[in-house]
Amino acid sequence: MSNVKLFYEERTPSPLQQVWRQFRHNWWAMGALHVLGLVVILTLFAGWLSPHSPTEQYTDALSLPPAWDADGELRFILGTDELGRDMLSRILHGAQLSFGLPLLVVIAAALVGMPLGALAAMSRGVKSSTLKHLLDVLLSIPSLLLALIIIAILGPGLSNALLAIWLVLIPQFLHTTRNAIHAQRHQDYVIAAELNGVSQWYLLFVVIFPNTVKVLVVQVTMALSTAILDIAALGFLGLGAQSPAPEWGSMLAKSVEVAYSSPWVMALPGLALCITLISVNIVGDSLKSAIDERIKR
Incomplete structure (x- = not known):
């Protein structure tokens, strides 16, 4: 026998569902999210796509323009x-170095920095003050x-560049x-939880941490943008990825010499870097705005 509901039951969406509803109403955010998802897919499956x-040289196809040009060839879209290497393959493999590795670095830094920051916020006295000034x-x-x-x-x-970042x-x-945690320590709801005798771990993870998500989302977004830019900048300066690695920053540095004769060699990695950074920033800002709207309601 099927369950028959005799009374109307109103279901309140979870906080995550509320944030998603706010986020998906912004078409700029959804467009950036789809672009960022595409970058992630290209990063994961670059070897198959x-x-x-990316390092193979075709001596019979030096500085070929894209396939839609009259002088281009379909096998090199x-x-x-200038060395006859396929630009599409280098851009795809470059996503692993210019987006995939920065993402892993940010995750690794967050896994170390956030627990240490939480411990520093929950401590008091000389140690906390010394750490703050340092x-x-x-x-x-x-x-x-x-x-x-x-x-x-x-x-x-x-x-070494990844380690430095x-x-x-x-x-x-x-x-x-x-x-973020220290700003919440003296709020009324935290004091009430402490008076109820909850443990420090419960106070941190259940009471305080959900109210710091907005700040941490912004920090992750900023850190990812910083990591992508810094790795590209170090590669451009010759201090990061070394040739023939298809890292977007090093590709930009090598393309300066042929910028006028083969402009697509410079434009393609620069465009890939620009689109990735814009997508990351739009998704981060839109997610922050969605969290703000959910808190106001």
């Missing part, structure tokens, strides 16, 4: 560079400059998490 090897000093130095200092010590290379991002996550 690329028609050629986005053309080739973080203020570190954050006063621009992230790219701090990464350059670390690379100057460790030496150039993609792995990871070390730079950890204090940012630590500082943001500490300030």
